[in-house]
Amino acid sequence: MQKTTIFLVLFIAFSFYSFWVYTDGTNTASTTMSEKAIHGKVLYQKYNCTACHQIYGLGGYLGAELTDILSKPGRNPEFLKAMIQSGARQMPQYGLTDDECDDLIAFIQYVNDCSPNYKKSR
């Protein structure tokens, strides 16, 4: 009898928790990717930015971690655009168009906005 009660309590707790995780946890309404950001992600993969930059800690270590780069002091889309467009020392110059740079930045902005607590949790 007691075992049945414990089982039921755990089962109900599990059900509520699962319901919460799978309804709220997967709520992506506020983090839907724009067309520009999606294209930026494709470019990020095409030019293999991951070879030197990390997102969520994954990637090469020659360049900076880009996950929350736009939340860092002194960083803004204009600064990033200048970096991506002209390159710097070991950062290659890809000869990207204005639109391509904007799309890449839209992607980096998207990642940044999805991870407001990333820095704190490191």
Ligand code: HEC
């Ligand atoms: C060969 C390695 C390499 C590749 C590939 C590379 N980067 Fe970089 N990147 C660097 C390095 C090194 C720096 C730092 C340059 C400096 O500070 O002089 C940098 C800097 C940057 C910055 C500025 C970071 C900051 O601190 O504000 C951005 C943004 C950036 N890269 C984006 C990209 C994007 C987008 C791509 C792909 C299109 C890319 N990088 C590909 C090496 C690389």
